[in-house]
Amino acid sequence: MKERYESKEVELKWQRIWADTGAHNTDTDPSKPAFYCLEMFPYPSGKIHMGHVRNYAIGDVIARYKKMRGFNVLHPMGWDSFGMPAENAAIKNKVHPTKWTYENIESMKAQLNRMGFSYDWRREVTTCSPAYYKWNQWLFLKFLEKGLAYKKRSFVNWCGSCETVLANEQVIDNKCWRCDSVVVQKELEQWFFRITGYAEELLKGCDELKGWPERVVAMQKNWIGRSEGVEADFAIDGSDEKIRIYTTRPDTLFGATFLCIAAAHPLAAKFLSEDKLSGLKAIYGDVEQKEGVFTGKYAINPVNNEKIPIYAANFVLMEYGTGAIMSVPAHDQRDFEFAKKYGLPVRVVIVQEKDGKPSELKEAFEDDGYLVGSGEFSGLSSSDARKKIGKFLEGKGLGKVTVNYKLRDWGVSRQRYWGTPIPIIYCEKCGVVPVPEKDLPVILPEDVVFSGKGGSPLLDASEFLNVKCPSCGGSARRETDTMDTFVDSSWYFVRYCSKKDEHPFTKENINAWMPVHQYIGGIEHAVLHLLYSRFFTRVMRDLGLFGFGEPFENLLTQGMVCKETYKCAEHEWLFPEEAKDGKCVHCGKEVEKGRVEKMSKSKKNVIDPDALINRYGADTIRLFSLFAAPPEKDLEWSDQGVEGASRFLNRIWSIINKNSSSASAVGQIDMKALSPQSAGLLRKTHQTIRKVTVDIDREYHFNTAIAALMELINEINPFAPASEDDKRVLAFSLRSMLLMIAPFTPHMAEELWEAMGQKQSIFSEAWPQWDDELAKENEVELVVQINGKVRAKLSAPAGLSDDAASKMALDDERVKPFVEGKEIKKIVVVKGRLVNIVAV
């Protein structure tokens, strides 16, 4: 055994052994309980970053721990490898996306292996491979058969820079989630998935997500956005036509003083010239301004036959409800502002107190209250009125009670090359024809030109584009749009259950592993990916592929990896090395120590995992990133903290080195003959096993588990064995410590395990067990409080009765002065911990 710990040598050695022995391969095994540990797969950008390191380190500890606890663990990894960066690289550097992507995968895979992550690579999923995306296409056809995929013309979020359509979820603050350019509305023919058909079920299912962070469930619920209300018909004065509006406040129906329709509403085009409407459409969805145009028409309020003007307004959304609203300025702030702007009347129909009087409003009164000026409904509470007015409208055939969702159908078409071709053919005679299953996969042609200008390169790929119609054999044209990459990631977790050469929907494989027991990934996917996956899983269930609807039983959203930043007034963000002695190296100005921010290239506070691995080794990085914070919280990267982790590993190394002669001691420990020193170490060891196990099992609090191991090391360090029993205790303690640290720092654990004379991999060992009896302290520190204040600490035998503890406390010299001459009202005893004497 070497004197010094050489991380690189040790780590490469064990990585080679693991690969050679197939240590991380998993096959189904009915004799053991299954555990599916999954981390969100990365986009293969070419280099891993600290966020990946943290995410995958957490997953790896869980996988290795569960394996030692006797589970058959599935721990796969793959590549979310379709998407725009590959295409952008093709345009910029003239590299084909295929070559670029696969090279990136190779280098990232090497990095992941260098971190010592325990993946079964036989199950690797690469979404850009035809073998994978064939099944995207197959699922698309099934969606089509079930009416869950359809085409419609609609306004879409369009990113001019990426030249593609974006899903609502990909628009952040009206900007593209990838490139930050402003998103505009554009009308296009698009394929949609009918996720709204599952809105209710997805919402109800939220309550079963017991193993998910509350906030993620809240975000999903919020996104689905269910509301109850009524749809009501307003007749148009002097016409047979009607306008159907949606409202959640039918109790305010008598207060409607005008009506607004979306600019894209079919009737708007009838009443107004395209000229006038285009002005509204241009500011559609603009939160800053509310604009409207009077249509010249009037509507009849169905409850009081009042004539009210109809406006077209930019703030009314065509996608939500019916695309038309009744405007009640007294009880809706938006309508209030609109009414003030255009001089429309405000009529109060809800008052706070029963039988209250309406008064002049400075802003809309949006709370519930009691109805006034509402005919037969006056006097009712808002909630009663909502029900009664709903029924009234239904009874008269003027409307109905309905449920609405903010959730929209999922637009999946992308005007891009690097994605799954949508398996559709357009024939002049037969129309839209799905590609027959036997012709799948529709392969993305390799031989295309990336000009970077306008539209998808597929539009110029004539061999791909021109096909025979599968139905009539006539000449036809392929769909050139490709699928949103979120389709790829909506079912990849099912693909892992089977090996590469097996059919992806082999039921016994899926049932052996799914649902995922522990999913780990970033909070940024709280709605997008997780909602789509829940939707897909339900559709796959309804296709009869398996019997469950929720894909992820437990979800852990790890925090971001952050680091301090430096800023100069003139040169903005600075690299740490640009801030010498608090001065900017470029201009000499004072450097401002910025906030701790998420690592990002633009803020110049990233740390390169490669550099750290070379300097400290993978185990040190793993240990630090698990120790510095609990997994769900943000982690602040600290160079000194890494040093500390490295020191700790060196300490372990030298302790094993120093004690190599005792380390292999075996045999029964004679409990009765133990020295106090040995008894103490034995007790501490059992306590540590208990603490580490409980901390990992409860919320994966690795930081406190590691802290407990550090305490144990601190106690082992000065231990000098004098007898054979001492050696046996020490050996037991060292072995337990290594077993417990193994999931965190697997390479070092294997090496030291071997150095202790063990022949098998440490991961074939069972997790150590503790004995509550041996973990018990025989002396406890009894805290004595008088009126809640600590006055003394006594050493007492464990298992003392309440009475004996009270007596002991009262007899103590330090306690006496505080109770003398006072009446003892009460004595509270917490067993083995505390006595509180209440004296007045």
Next chain:
RNA sequence: GCCGGAGUGGCGGAACUGGCAGACGCAAGGGACUUAAAAUCCCUCGAUGCCUAGCAUCGUACGAGUUCGAUUCUCGUCUCCGGCACCA
């Protein structure tokens, strides 16, 4: 505005169902070893006060409350972070 979450030493963070606040680590200070440095090891480390080997008082954002006892529970206030936001 609405919905989440958080606020504890110089710093990252501990404290299980209400029972010793500050585990563990980092930084800092002191010491040992060394020709010297690094590495390593040992000690100190919330604040204040005092008759300074000790003891007392204060202390978990702030203000109340419940309780023998509150970082933990309840109510109110402030600040910060995240998400959603014309969804009728």
